Amino acid sequence: MHNKIMEAEDISFSYGGRHVLKNISLNIHAGEVLSILGPNGAGKTTLLNCLLNFVKPVGGRIKLKGKPAEEYKRRDFCRIVSFVPQMHRPVFDYTVEEIVLMGKNPHLEGCAAPSKKDRAEALAALAELNIEHLRDARYTKISGGELRLALIARAIVQATEMIFLDEPAAHLDLKNQIDIMGVIRDLAAVRKMAAVMVVHDPDHALAYSDRALLLKDGRSVAAGAPSETITSENLMSVYGVDAAIIEFEGRKKVMIRNKI
């Protein structure tokens, strides 16, 4: 496949004596969307935290562009890797523009504040996602879909080759889910970014990602093309859910067998 951006080998993590991740290996390539799935508590967020260099794995190695992740300065690491956190409610009501501008942080020297040029870039990113009108809106007052888009605009300003998204579709209505997934696909297709997202809906993994990784109890159950990993058998073994994969207009979809 095309060039590897991140290689993770044998990642293990434990917290308070409990093994949260056990020997996870994965490679992430430029221009691909990778979905991470699994039940609550399977270790998805912990894996993200390890890959994002927020926490140090107990075992294993993570390389970013061929160099061990721990050898990077935080700033340099974040010029390559950006992060769209799960929905949260910030304490202070910054404007959308201020939040987006913070994406410039890893590119600024010393204690400098962003320049006029940086502001223009932030506005361009908002325009690209069609949310220019939100620039002066309070970040605490916008809808969930708009908040996700604002955070993606921030990642665009951060100008990274890789983006991690923690449950990008959570709490969004149907239209917003489709829109946000479209934006993520564009990041990969147009900007050649590697996008790694934690998702709950296996249909999202089937429809929008190039590869999927299924986790259960901190172990990798299956990894590979979504149509090969998201199968009846795997959904049963990972979630304990009886489901069939059906085809609709050439695309695959998960159908749950009802047990009423």
Place this chain on the structure above:
Amino acid sequence: MKKTVLILSLALAALCVISISIGRYQIPPATVIKIIAAKFAACERDWPERMETVIWSIRFPRVIAAMAVGAGLSMSAAVLQSMFQNPLVSPFILGVSSGAGFGAAVAILLEMNRLALYLMVFAGGAVAVTLSCLLGKENGRGNSKITLVLSGVIVGGFFSSLISALKYMADPYTKLPEIVFWLMGSLAYVTGENLLWISPIIIFPMAALYFYSWKFNILALGEYEAKSLGEDTERLKMIGIVFTTMLVSATVALSGVIGWVGLVVANSARMVTGPNLVRLVPVSALAGAIYLLLIDDMARSLASVEIPLGILTSLAGAPVFIYILKKSGGDKQ
């Protein structure tokens, strides 16, 4: 933003003149302006010598000190609130002031010189803020908004009892009154010489906090998000804590413990400027200067004897704290 700063600056200048003119010995505001102008330009002296003495040796240093203390406490509070993502935090709430007060009480008791006193004050403040942060550290379980405030209260209480112990040991005729009066906060003993000596350790951390103001915004997003934006969060927090502690200690060395100023001013200023510290820090500084100047004017003109500043600021501050607590929902996210 520019308009806000301009209006506040003009208001501050006017308030300065008024503050210098009022007091037991009244000086007309026009004369105050003339006397100040005479420092810079040749001017006919049609005022008694005594007015000039009162202005330059008493009122002027006191007014400058009030502004410096109000500005310092308020901008520190604005920065700390963003850093801890908590509008309930201030140097006083975190116990910095009590710690610093304890350091000062020790220094007074041991008859230390000025430099040693400042170092004791700074050490006390630094120990207190470190303890509060350690006690109130997020443990991953729920919100630490109230936990941090409680830790500050515990640490503040601890240092207050140490101060009480010192008061018990202090000589009741010479040192005790000094310690007591000073712990309640007062600008009555500020002299020009004292002010000059302490000004670098006020101006330097103020400038540093202003220069870092944009960066501190990043911390307001929380630990992981700040890290994902390339910020070395431990280092930046350390920078913020060191400079705010330095600044607050300097104000304590100048005026004693004056609580509730930063909390009130930083939250009020945020309602005008929004949370961006690039605007909030300078506006808090100006608003804090105005606020404490007003309080000090009241302290020396409301009653026939001087009212300690700390009493007035807490009378005004406690209701504001309750308001913010209710508004921010306390422990709820």
